[in-house]
Amino acid sequence: MRGSAVIVGAGIAGTAAARGLLRAGWSVQVFERNASFPASGTALGMWPEAMDALDRLGVGDAVRADSVQERGARLLRPDGREIAALGLGRTARLVPRTVLLNALAGYLPAGLVQWNSPVAERAVLPEADVVVAADGISSPRRTALFGTRPRPLGTVAFRGTVPGRAGGVSETWGAGRLFGITPLDAESTNWFACLRSADLPGFLPDGAPQSRQARVQAEAPQILRGLYRGWHPGVARVLDALDGNPVDYRELFDIPPLPSYVSGRTALLGDAAHGMAPNLGRGACEALLDAVALVTALTTAPDVAAALRTYDAGRRRHGIRTVRLARLLNRVSTAQRFTAPRNAVLNAAARFS
Template identity: 55%
Template structure:
């Protein structure tokens, strides 16, 4: 089947879907509020399902060329004591967000994208047989269709990169906060911190983000200290973390919700970008092979909604567990035991 599609949002899900539909012979018009692709961003986990989706979309080779494969992955206590070694499990490739977006955009010609074109309602859109709502966690199209917006997770995240490479992934858990370190590329290290809102409020933390983080993590193990000591004016992304409650459907009329617009999740499982890519691949295949748009959208919803709903729930639970403020010995012992049994 071929037809016409309007894609709202030129992020991961939007560009991936536009690329796939163009390759399938569809007429596609992308609308995006930004002036262009971002030039900075942290590393994203490309799990095997994401790589299969990228291969289906024809972008897998370029992403592999830009990606880093970690050698080891561990969960640690704040003093550096190991809780779980995850290295025996299959780990994701890591690729910086700008490189991923550039790879996806490579087969979406500029004439198919209208930049600085925000969309607040379906009535703002040109006529098309399908509307792809890939407009993020604050999606106006989702809120108009279902009246549902994001909900707070109770944590604040800080993210950035520093000079110098690392070869392993680590996430260190303490009381009410965690600190993660991953490869970014061959020259830089990706880092992230998550702190419970109550802990920040009780301590009266505020002002300069770099100094706030140094104060919060001053007693943590040397790998964390090395990253924080390397903060020399680099931009720090700070945001209150949100996710979405379960939606009754990822489809409303001729509109399909993808990525964060459908299932924004806590970052703790590292699967947000992965699931957005799988959304795109499933929808593109459905639109390419189904007999009608309604059949394709029904298939997409049936395949993607149950799985992503479970992942959102699991990510929310892990967000709470990893930044718990009470019963830390019990939490740590349980995580260690689960690591040995799995």
């Protein structure tokens, strides 16, 4: 089957869907509220199933050529002692966001993405056989269709990159907060920090009143050094290198279970369907799997309605489970009490996995 598609959002899910549908002979239009793809970005974990999806989209080799492969990770205490070694049986690729988006966009003709084109909640879109809502966790299209808005996780995250080799993948879990370190590429380190929202005010600097977002963004290096003072040398090295390097800060949300990923001729993809806590490192993977599942359904089913039913049946239950697991891990990893029993359970589970 061939047809026409309007895609709202040129992030990972939207760009992957656009590429897949174009290669299958569909007519595609993409609307994106931003002015361009991001010029920089942190590393995204690509598990084997995501790499398979990229192969099906024709960009797997390009992504492999400009990414780092890692096997397993170390879970550490703030003093650097190991809690557990995780995932030693699986490999993952760490891919800079810019590398992934540029690879996916390589097939898109000039002018296909209409930049600076936000689509409001009740906006009327051009006529098309399918509308793909890939407009992020705050998706106006999802809100219009289902009335579902993001729910706060009660945690915040910082992330960025600094120069220097990472030396492997680690997460350090303390009481109420964590700090993660991975490679970005052969010469740069990707890092991320997560903590309970309620713990942040005590580390905000004194000064003129500003919005919390503005104050945190402006003073992020100082805040992070206060939050993670005394943690092991791997964390300290990153903290020492923060000045002059951009730091992203955001409050964390996820999406409650939806009754469907489909309404009429509209399909929800990526964070619009199943925005989740970042702790599993699955957000980009799931967006790619959504895109490939939708493209496959639309190019093999007898009609659009059947294709969208197939897509929903194949992706929604998995998406709901993944959101729940990510939410649980977000809570466990930032637990403020009973951290010693938590660590003992993780150590035992890793030994028998």
